[in-house]
Amino acid sequence: MKKKYSVYNLLFLLICLLPSAGLFVTGIKESSENRDSAQMPVLLTEAGPNPYFLNDAGKWFEDHFAFREEAVTGYALLLGKGLGVSSQEKVITGTDGWMFYQDSLADFQGTMPMTDRQLFDTAHCIAMVQEYAHQSGADFVFAVAPNKNSLYGEYMPYYYQPPHIEKSNLERLEAYLQAEHVNYADLYGCFQNSSRVLYHKTDSHWNNLGAALAADRILSGIGKAHASYTDRPYSVWKDFQGDLAHMLYPAMPVFEEEIYYEPAPQFSCCGNVKSNFEPKISTRSDGDGSLVMYRDSFGNALLPFMAEAFESAWFSRALPYYLSDLSEHRADALVIERAERFLPEMAQQAPEMEAPAVVWDAAVMGASVKAECLEETVKGEYTKVTGNLPMHVIKEQSRIYIRIGKGRCYEAFPVCAADSQEGFALLVRTRELQDADHVLEIFVSEQDARADTDSHAKAAGGHEAMEKTEVRREDYPDCDGSGHGYAEIYYSDGSMEIEEY
Numbered sequence: 001m002k003k004k005y006s007v008y009n010l011l012f013l014l015i016c017l018l019p020s021a022g023l024f025v026t027g028i029k030e031s032s033e034n035r036d037s038a039q040m041p042v043l044l045t046e047a048g049p050n051p052y053f054l055n056d057a058g059k060w061f062e063d064h065f066a067f068r069e070e071a072v073t074g075y076a077l078l079l080g081k082g083l084g085v086s087s088q089e090k091v092i093t094g095t096d097g098w099m100f101y102q103d104s105l106a107d108f109q110g111t112m113p114m115t116d117r118q119l120f121d122t123a124h125c126i127a128m129v130q131e132y133a134h135q136s137g138a139d140f141v142f143a144v145a146p147n148k149n150s151l152y153g154e155y156m157p158y159y160y161q162p163p164h165i166e167k168s169n170l171e172r173l174e175a176y177l178q179a180e181h182v183n184y185a186d187l188y189g190c191f192q193n194s195s196r197v198l199y200h201k202t203d204s205h206w207n208n209l210g211a212a213l214a215a216d217r218i219l220s221g222i223g224k225a226h227a228s229y230t231d232r233p234y235s236v237w238k239d240f241q242g243d244l245a246h247m248l249y250p251a252m253p254v255f256e257e258e259i260y261y262e263p264a265p266q267f268s269c270c271g272n273v274k275s276n277f278e279p280k281i282s283t284r285s286d287g288d289g290s291l292v293m294y295r296d297s298f299g300n301a302l303l304p305f306m307a308e309a310f311e312s313a314w315f316s317r318a319l320p321y322y323l324s325d326l327s328e329h330r331a332d333a334l335v336i337e338r339a340e341r342f343l344p345e346m347a348q349q350a351p352e353m354e355a356p357a358v359v360w361d362a363a364v365m366g367a368s369v370k371a372e373c374l375e376e377t378v379k380g381e382y383t384k385v386t387g388n389l390p391m392h393v394i395k396e397q398s399r400i401y402i403r404i405g406k407g408r409c410y411e412a413f414p415v416c417a418a419d420s421q422e423g424f425a426l427l428v429r430t431r432e433l434q435d436a437d438h439v440l441e442i443f444v445s446e447q448d449a450r451a452d453t454d455s456h457a458k459a460a461g462g463h464e465a466m467e468k469t470e471v472r473r474e475d476y477p478d479c480d481g482s483g484h485g486y487a488e489i490y491y492s493d494g495s496m497e498i499e500e501y
Contacts, residue, residue, distance in 0.1 A: 101204040123173060123176035125351065150188065200256060226305075235260050286311070374386075379469065385427075389422050393444050
């Protein structure tokens with residue numbers, strides 16, 4: 001009897017030791033899940049012994065123990081096949097093999113609708129960018145990549161179905177874009193009318209068929225001659241691994257069909273480009289003209305079709321958008337593509353663009369208001385002015401103007417912070433603020449007083465920076481909605497630093 005219990009005890013001990021002892025067999029592997037894993041614990045730091053060593057070691061072991069991916073996969077299969085639910089908080093398991101991204105749930109259910117002011121802020125900022133592009137000699141188009149469940153919501157679990165049908169943020173935004181005369185490529189309407197499946201079942205993005213259709217709609221929106229892939233022959237290969245499936249089943253590759261056009265879009269990348277999701281990509285082709293495109297992860301599949309249409313193209317995932325890219329790349333076309341679930345964030349972050357000058361008109365500008373948390377950040381040749389405004393002075397379509405030293409007047413980008421605090425962002429030449437003794441007056445009006453004035457008149461002279469200052473910051477967030485990513489910080493002395501967050 002004692003021998004039998006000894007065998008049981010030994011077996012139990014071996015099972016307990018397997019996750020740690022197995023590291024000698026499997027080695028230390030980085031987690032393939034779409035999140036940041038814990039770092040290797042450090043016993044001694046510069047300040048002395050690490051008091052949190054055991055806690056850090058525990059977190060590290062949770063992310064790196066042997067056969068972890070196999071365990072995660074097995075647990076996901078047990079819940080998914082047995083109970084029909086997802087083991088990953090970022091993944092929604094739908095019907096008929098469909099998977100959806102958790103971050104799009106609020107849009108699908110309409111539980112966090114954008115306010116009318118947020119919709120106006122988004123549309124008006126895009127309109128200001130469009131005007132800047134036109135003054136720079138570039139055509140402009142704005143496109144929104146629909147959430148997967150906005151198009152294929154019937155495959156969402158029954159318990160996530162919205163109780164009643166309301167207009168989505170995207171549908172409501174369209175009216176504001178129209179009022180602002182924004183050149184908008186309606187991908188949602190275009191996709192809705194298609195009888196073909198345009199998104200992957202196990203991925204959060206469109207397939208190559210959807211990307212080709214989106215590119216065709218975007219390029220047509222700016223009147224760009226291009227090769228249409230609508231009727232082009234293609235092959236179908238079952239070799240695509242979706243990002244959602246990989247999150248659920250890291251140790252068990254799940255492949256689905258992808259189409260490949262024959263011939264494929266013809267272009268070449270400048271430099272060593274490992275994937276289409278790199279933060280900055282420059283391309284060349286036999287097309288004509290030059291493109292600057294700001295995009296997110298939906299731009300991965302979109303990039304080849306856009307690149308083929310232009311002799312040179314510059315694709316950037318940087319946030320905020322730096323409109324100086326237009327002159328740097330001599331662009332004659334500017335495209336902004338953004339995923340539907342990121343629309344609320346567009347109201348919270350203003351593009352980095354020199355403020356447009358407007359003609360001062362006291363009757364239109366209204367009364368002066370006092371800004372809160374007024375800040376001026378010198379960025380080399382330019383200074384960024386930001387601040388908050390009292391809520392009672394902001395109405396749905398209020399424009400915000402800033403007059404500098406009783407002289408020139410500019411329109412600021414309206415910004416709605418995550419806490420619903422209303423504010424503004426303005427980028428003006430540093431020399432002008434110095435000449436005006438930093439006297440700023442802020443005005444709020446509901447009328448559009450923008451005039452055909454030259455917002456790009458060059459200030460004479462300049463100044464030397466007395467010390468190293470931050471010129472600009474380009475953020476590259478991960479596409480998983482985790483809030484992680486990295487930033488490239490450029491300084492006045494020409495140096496650059498990378499900061500992870």
